[in-house]
Amino acid sequence: xxxxxxxxxxxxxxxxxxxxxxxxxDTSENNYYLFWYKQPPSRQMILVIRQExxxxxxxxxxxxxxxxxxxxxxxxxxxxxxQLGDTAMYFCAFMKLTGNQFYFGTGTSLTVIx
Amino acid sequence: ETGVTQSPTHLIKTRGQxxxxxxxxxxxxxxxSWYQQxxxxxxxxxxxxxxxxxxxxxxxxxRFSGLQFPNYSSELNVNALELDDSALYLCASSLVQVxxxxxxxxxxxxxx
Numbered sequence: 001x002x003x004x005x006x007x008x009x010x011x012x013x014x015x016x017x018x019x020x021x022x023x024x025x026d027t028s029e030n031n032y033y034l035f036w037y038k039q040p041p042s043r044q045m046i047l048v049i050r051q052e053x054x055x056x057x058x059x060x061x062x063x064x065x066x067x068x069x070x071x072x073x074x075x076x077x078x079x080x081x082x083q084l085g086d087t088a089m090y091f092c093a094f095m096k097l098t099g100n101q102f103y104f105g106t107g108t109s110l111t112v113i114x
Numbered sequence: 115e116t117g118v119t120q121s122p123t124h125l126i127k128t129r130g131q132x133x134x135x136x137x138x139x140x141x142x143x144x145x146x147s148w149y150q151q152x153x154x155x156x157x158x159x160x161x162x163x164x165x166x167x168x169x170x171x172x173x174x175x176x177r178f179s180g181l182q183f184p185n186y187s188s189e190l191n192v193n194a195l196e197l198d199d200s201a202l203y204l205c206a207s208s209l210v211q212v213x214x215x216x217x218x219x220x221x222x223x224x225x226x
Contacts, residue, residue, distance in 0.1 A: 004156075033213045035214070037217075042219075043202065043219060043220055044217060044218070044219045044220070045157075045204065045206075045217035046217075047214055047215075047216070050213075050214060091156050091157070095213055097213075101147075101159055101162065101170050101172070102147065102149075102157075102159060102206075102215060103159070104149075104156035104157045104158075105156050106155055106156045107154075107155075107156050
């Protein structure tokens with residue numbers, strides 16, 4: 001079975017600062033995808049960034065980047081130059097390539113303080 | 115390109131009743147997944163439909179069932195509602211090969 005663990009239920013960061021959200025996962029699969037999703041208070045889930053397990057290079061999307069450590073089964077999200085609009089619940093998710101099933105963590109509530 | 119839509123937005127039902135939730139997938143997507151998100155929790159996978167067939171199921175009882183139609187829209191049916199079924203129900207569509215799931219805004223179900 002696949003499990004995804006987010007050990008930080010809540011975090012806060014000052015506007016313009018950098019914050020890192022942690023995620024670990026457990027799987028016996030060798031090929032898979034990892035994702036970070038953002039769920040603002042309006043509740044619609046939005047994809048932030050994705051990482052293919054076979055790629056060694058860490059994914060980057062503008063102010064968002066990941067630190068993917070496959071051997072350690074760790075997948076952290078770094079948000080640089082935090083903005084008020086980054087305030088949201090962030091979910092780490094794991095996807096098996098067989099069956100296209102997603103497994104979500106319990107989320108980290110991030111608050112950006114002006 | 116039309117995004118994922120869900121209806122209704124909110125729903126209140128009584129324990130023991132049945133409910134049907136609806137989802138229209140994003141244009142071009144042939145796979146729909148349904149999730150239950152309890153308050154303060156991450157989404158839990160209910161099941162997935164690919165080309166009108168169930169293509170995987172999470173740890174949910176048979177009273178949770180679904181359908182996918184030729185236009186790839188989908189329904190989630192829940193029979194014999196229980197109080198614990200109160201949650202946000204999310205629908206997500208995807209292209210199987212790509213993997214990213216695009217979520218709808220959800221349906222908030224309250225069972226009293």
